[in-house]
Amino acid sequence: xxxxxxxARTGRHKRPMYRLVAADSRKARDGRFLEILGIFDPLKEQGxxxxxxxxxxxxxxxxxxxxxxxxxxxxxxGVWKQFEAEKAAKKKA
Numbered sequence: 413x414x415x416x417x418x419x420a421r422t423g424r425h426k427r428p429m430y431r432l433v434a435a436d437s438r439k440a441r442d443g444r445f446l447e448i449l450g451i452f453d454p455l456k457e458q459g460x461x462x463x464x465x466x467x468x469x470x471x472x473x474x475x476x477x478x479x480x481x482x483x484x485x486x487x488x489x490g491v492w493k494q495f496e497a498e499k500a501a502k503k504k505a
Contacts, residue, residue, distance in 0.1 A: 414438075417471060417478040419452065420445060429453050432461060432482060434471050447471075452485060461485045469495055 414437040423429035433445035450463035486492040
C-alpha cells in the first residue's frame with residue numbers, strides 16, 4: 413500500500429478549507445484516509461497550515477510521499493527542512 417500525504421477538501425461553496433491527510437494512494441481525493449495531520453485555510457492572510465509536526469515527520473520517515481502542494485506547504489511551515497536535516501544526519505551515521 414502506497415501512502416501519500418495530500419489535501420482533502422472540506423468547507424462550503426467558495427470557502428474552501430483543506431485537511432492534510434495520510435491516505436492510500438488508490439483512494440479518492442475526499443475518500444477514506446488513514447490520519448488527519450493538519451488543516452490548511454487558503455483564505456487566511458498567512459497561508460500557513462496548522463500541522464501535527466511529529467506525526468507528519470513520522471509518516472515521512474516511514475516512506476509516505478507528499479503531493480507537490482503538500483510539499484510546498486511543508487516547506488513554508490519548516491517541516492520539510494527538518495525532515496531533510498534528519499534524513500541527512502541519519503545517512504551520515
